[in-house]
Amino acid sequence: MTEQPSPTNKEPEKMPGGLPLIGHMLKFGKNPFDYMTLLRSKLGEIGEFRLFHQQMVLLTGPEGNEAFFRAPDDQLDQNEAYKVMTPIFGKGVVFDAPPHIKDQQLKMLMPVLRDKPMRTYSKVIVQEVEEAIKDWGDSGEVDILEFMKQLTIYTSSHCLLGNEFRYELNEEFAHLYHDLENGMHPLAFIFPYLPIPILRRRDKARVRLQELVTAIIEKRAQKTEKSDDAFQMLIDVRYDDGSPLSPHEITGLLIGTLFAGHHTTAGTAAWITLELARNPKYMDKVLQEFDTLYGHEGEVTFQSLREIPVFERVIKEVLRLHPPLIFLIRKVAKDLKFKDYIIKAGKYVCVSPRVSHRIPEIFPDPEKFDPERFTKERQEDAIPFSWVAFGGGRHKCSGNAFAMLQLKAIYAILLRRYKFELVGTPESYQDDYKQMVVQPGSPCMVRYTKRGNIKQTATASKDTVANTVTKLNCFKIDIDMDLCQGHANCMAEAPEIFQVDDKGKLSILQDTPNNTLLKKAQAAAEYCPTSAIKIIQD
Numbered sequence: 001m002t003e004q005p006s007p008t009n010k011e012p013e014k015m016p017g018g019l020p021l022i023g024h025m026l027k028f029g030k031n032p033f034d035y036m037t038l039l040r041s042k043l044g045e046i047g048e049f050r051l052f053h054q055q056m057v058l059l060t061g062p063e064g065n066e067a068f069f070r071a072p073d074d075q076l077d078q079n080e081a082y083k084v085m086t087p088i089f090g091k092g093v094v095f096d097a098p099p100h101i102k103d104q105q106l107k108m109l110m111p112v113l114r115d116k117p118m119r120t121y122s123k124v125i126v127q128e129v130e131e132a133i134k135d136w137g138d139s140g141e142v143d144i145l146e147f148m149k150q151l152t153i154y155t156s157s158h159c160l161l162g163n164e165f166r167y168e169l170n171e172e173f174a175h176l177y178h179d180l181e182n183g184m185h186p187l188a189f190i191f192p193y194l195p196i197p198i199l200r201r202r203d204k205a206r207v208r209l210q211e212l213v214t215a216i217i218e219k220r221a222q223k224t225e226k227s228d229d230a231f232q233m234l235i236d237v238r239y240d241d242g243s244p245l246s247p248h249e250i251t252g253l254l255i256g257t258l259f260a261g262h263h264t265t266a267g268t269a270a271w272i273t274l275e276l277a278r279n280p281k282y283m284d285k286v287l288q289e290f291d292t293l294y295g296h297e298g299e300v301t302f303q304s305l306r307e308i309p310v311f312e313r314v315i316k317e318v319l320r321l322h323p324p325l326i327f328l329i330r331k332v333a334k335d336l337k338f339k340d341y342i343i344k345a346g347k348y349v350c351v352s353p354r355v356s357h358r359i360p361e362i363f364p365d366p367e368k369f370d371p372e373r374f375t376k377e378r379q380e381d382a383i384p385f386s387w388v389a390f391g392g393g394r395h396k397c398s399g400n401a402f403a404m405l406q407l408k409a410i411y412a413i414l415l416r417r418y419k420f421e422l423v424g425t426p427e428s429y430q431d432d433y434k435q436m437v438v439q440p441g442s443p444c445m446v447r448y449t450k451r452g453n454i455k456q457t458a459t460a461s462k463d464t465v466a467n468t469v470t471k472l473n474c475f476k477i478d479i480d481m482d483l484c485q486g487h488a489n490c491m492a493e494a495p496e497i498f499q500v501d502d503k504g505k506l507s508i509l510q511d512t513p514n515n516t517l518l519k520k521a522q523a524a525a526e527y528c529p530t531s532a533i534k535i536i537q538d
């Protein structure tokens with residue numbers, strides 16, 4: 001008698017129709033999203049298919065995502081899946097490093113991509129966007145994906161690699177980066193070091209980049225003044241045992257960060273234009289929000305970019321519909337249990353943000369562009385691991401704050417100068433699944449038209465708030481309107497204090513018992529460039 005599998009240790013059901021040798025490769029390769037959607041509709045939240053000899057188990061939905069993202073590294077191994085990156089990032093860097101080194105290297109990237117340096121990055125990004133559109137004129141047409149790819153390589157190389165690469169080595173860097181990108185050739189997935197020209201150029205570019213990085217480290221060591229870019233932070237950081245990163249590792253981490261953030265952000269940025277142009281109602285809402293905050297010339301700063309709720313919901317909805325990474329993968333190193341199923345070691349397991357984001361029970365009318373899903377009232381993403389465009393768990397995107405900052409800063413500048421319309425029909429803009437990082441297909445033309453002078457409405461004018469003095473518990477906030485230049489930024493710093501109503505009238509609210517507003521007022525006072533806000537102890 002053959003042994004029956006236990007009802008709580010079932011193997012995942014398999015997709016029918018696999019061909020000898022190649023399995024389901026043809027159908028999956030043609031359109032991975034359609035194929036994974038079909039798998040879910042036939043087999044549910046867990047199902048198996050085959051790519052050549054490799055058994056792949058797809059988990060979808062919040063519970064499947066959670067099992068995937070929460071599994072420890074020694075159970076679901078990320079490194080195997082990203083082996084193609086080793087010749088580009090370098091041996092011993094991230095996915096090729098032993099687990100304790102990989103963990104430390106990834107941890108070193110955290111402060112580089114959030115916290116203090118973000119203030120510097122926001123200035124750099126604003127400057128780069130202004131530069132990129134300075135010759136646009138009154139109207140014209142542009143391939144918005146190509147524009148965003150160019151812009152985001154400038155913003156991220158400037159913020160992360162610093163001035164030397166952005167200005168002195170700009171042209172050489174562009175060529176090297178191009179050769180490294182081309183090294184992500186399909187053949188390299190199977191034979192990473194095949195001696196073909198495209199992979200030789202990749203290896204030459206890696207060597208040259210490291211020479212440039214080494215020269216800059218030596219030059220910077222002679223200077224007394226320190227640069228405030230990610231490169232410098234990686235020069236200064238230490239492993240737990242006190243040793244510094246080698247130039248080889250610094251080069252690898254810098255390339256890795258650029259790669260992780262470039263096409264993901266560029267594609268998302270392009271889709272934002274396309275979805276807003278497809279949905280004029282939201283375009284108007286976003287314009288209104290930006291105009292209120294910045295007008296035509298209001299300063300775009302890190303502080304003022306922190307809370308832009310309408311636009312933040314637009315980004316989130318764009319990432320729901322068009323997550324650039326539609327397929328995340330790990331190799332099963334130790335059997336993984338999911339509900340009644342067991343996924344055996346040796347298989348690959350994957351999740352698809354794109355499929356999970358279109359489950360109608362979670363996101364009703366899933367094909368509709370509807371940023372209001374994320375309002376406090378609706379919160380359609382309330383179930384943990386239902387919205388996973390940035391991944392989740394211990395390997396959740398560490399560049400998410402930097403990506404959000406870039407997208408907000410880019411659009412704060414772009415939309416106060418220009419309006420956008422589609423050139424093709426709305427349906428002609430579709431995701432291109434031939435790319436590893438999914439982006440809108442090319443060409444991706446849009447028409448832009450210059451906007452007139454826009455008035456910044458979120459300003460405190462003398463008429464609306466004559467010498468406002470208000471009492472917050474035992475403190476007074478005193479805004480000296482002779483000094484106050486009506487900076488919208490102070491209000492963005494403390495929106496709960498400086499409430500502007502429909503008529504532009506500004507009012508100040510009472511504080512909570514734990515002085516939340518007072519703390520915010522202190523931050524606003526610190527920020528105010530004219531020192532118009534004073535907090536006085538009563």
Ligand code: HEM
Nearest residue numbers: 106260261264265268325328389390391395397398399403
């Ligand atoms: C819209 C833009 C972006 C999206 C949608 C995105 C998405 C993701 C996703 C889904 C992961 C998890 C991958 C996995 O679990 O296998 C990830 C990881 C990562 N991302 Fe992003 N990313 C974006 C932008 C960026 C940027 C701008 C940077 C850096 C400048 C960055 C750096 C990283 C890094 C370092 C990791 C690895 C984290 C770890 O394994 O600990 N990403 N990203």
